[in-house]
Amino acid sequence: xxxxxxxxxxxxxxxxxxxxxxxxxxxxxxxxxxxxxxxxxxxxxxxxxxxxxxxxxxxxxxxxxxxxxxxxxxxxxxxxxxxxxxxxxxxxxxxxxxxxxxxxxxxxxxxxxxxxxxxxxxxxxxxxxxxxxxxxxxxxxxxxxxxxxxxxxxxxxxxxxxxxxxxxxxxxxxxxxxxxxxxxxxxxxxxxxxxxxxxxxxxxxxxxxxxxxxxxxxxxxxxxxxxxxxxxxxxxxxxx
Numbered sequence: 001x002x003x004x005x006x007x008x009x010x011x012x013x014x015x016x017x018x019x020x021x022x023x024x025x026x027x028x029x030x031x032x033x034x035x036x037x038x039x040x041x042x043x044x045x046x047x048x049x050x051x052x053x054x055x056x057x058x059x060x061x062x063x064x065x066x067x068x069x070x071x072x073x074x075x076x077x078x079x080x081x082x083x084x085x086x087x088x089x090x091x092x093x094x095x096x097x098x099x100x101x102x103x104x105x106x107x108x109x110x111x112x113x114x115x116x117x118x119x120x121x122x123x124x125x126x127x128x129x130x131x132x133x134x135x136x137x138x139x140x141x142x143x144x145x146x147x148x149x150x151x152x153x154x155x156x157x158x159x160x161x162x163x164x165x166x167x168x169x170x171x172x173x174x175x176x177x178x179x180x181x182x183x184x185x186x187x188x189x190x191x192x193x194x195x196x197x198x199x200x201x202x203x204x205x206x207x208x209x210x211x212x213x214x215x216x217x218x219x220x221x222x223x224x225x226x227x228x229x230x231x232x233x234x235x236x237x238x239x240x
Contacts, residue, residue: 001095002040002059002075003031007102009090011083024083024104028059028092029076035157036064037140040077042092053088056099069155073140125170125178129229133236135162143239156239164233170217172225181220185213 010025026042038061045056059077083104093099141158148154170178214227221227 001033002037002061003096004059004092004094004098004100005029005031005074007090007092007100009102009104011104024079024081024087024090026057026079026090026092026102027076028057028078028100029074030059030094031072032061032075032140033070033072034064035069035071035073035140035142036066037061037073037075038064040075040140042077042079044079044081045093051089052086054091055084055087055089056091056093058093069142074137075140076137125168125175125182127168127182128165129168130166131164133161133163135160137161139237145239158237158239160235160237162233163236166229167232168214168227168229170221170225170227172221177221181217184220185216 007028028042040061042057042059045058061075088104090102090104091099137160139158139160142155143158144153145156146153214229217227218225
């Protein structure tokens with residue numbers, strides 16, 4: 001019994017002369033009624049088109065076996081794959097046929113993800129601007145360790161958090177002026193605005209301060225340089 005609580009859908013198609021068809025990433029969160037649920041996943045529905053622009057999924061997981069804790073826990077699942085060309089909205093269904101819709105985020109987010117590949121060939125400068133953690137939650141898995149009285153097995157909840165790094169990258173012919181231009185743009189006020197915006201709103205939160213920051217560096221360096229900010233994130237796991 002999974003209750004879906006949130007859905008996000010991101011277009012990750014890479015721009016260029018040859019498009020990459022692996023073009024969508026979907027992440028969903030939900031609630032399960034007990035501990036022990038494993039292998040959460042999103043399964044595309046086949047042959048049930050309500051609307052041409054609607055792409056439907058079911059959020060499922062393997063039910064627990066054995067002794068479980070009677071407590072509601074969060075669960076998360078993701079999907080990466082090929083989106084139908086007409087897809088504009090992603091709908092994820094839970095076990096009781098309730099659902100959550102998410103608009104497919106387009107070009108701005110695609111450009112952000114694609115920046116990792118676009119700048120790989122000519123990166124001359126890279127600097128971490130800010131770091132923060134969010135999405136701290138239990139995974140729904142219990143890890144048994146022999147750390148109780150007299151070495152008795154005790155359950156420990158597995159936790160996870162998403163660690164983000166806001167990174168500045170510069171592409172260009174040489175790095176003679178990069179340090180001085182970055183330092184000139186990176187005033188205390190600008191960096192404070194970037195960090196606050198990033199930690200409260202992710203990449204969307206740094207749009208204004210980030211644009212002023214990167215444009216200032218580009219003006220200093222000249223037209224042959226390109227400057228970008230991107231969010232490099234990964235999951236970190238631990239047990240309580």
